[in-house]
Amino acid sequence: MMLEPPMNQLLDQVPSRYMLVNVVAQRARQIASAAEDEGITLDEKPVTLAIHQIADGQVELEE
Numbered sequence: 001m002m003l004e005p006p007m008n009q010l011l012d013q014v015p016s017r018y019m020l021v022n023v024v025a026q027r028a029r030q031i032a033s034a035a036e037d038e039g040i041t042l043d044e045k046p047v048t049l050a051i052h053q054i055a056d057g058q059v060e061l062e063e
Helices: 007-013 017-038 046-055
Strands: none
Touching (some): 007 017, 017 046
16 A cells, blocks of 8 residues: 655654654644534545645644
8 A cells, every 4th residue: 555645755844753643633633623613524534634734835843
């Protein structure tokens, strides 16, 4: 099974795998919460959306 986006693309955005897991989880919770508040049905799972946003550089990391 091929990961999409590739792990190296994700690690270009986030310095470590540990931090990547935390950033993805936090962003996925934000996406799920916003969708629930607005009554929107998501076509993809929040984790998938979060991973793609991170790979595209749309998520800003907080120090």
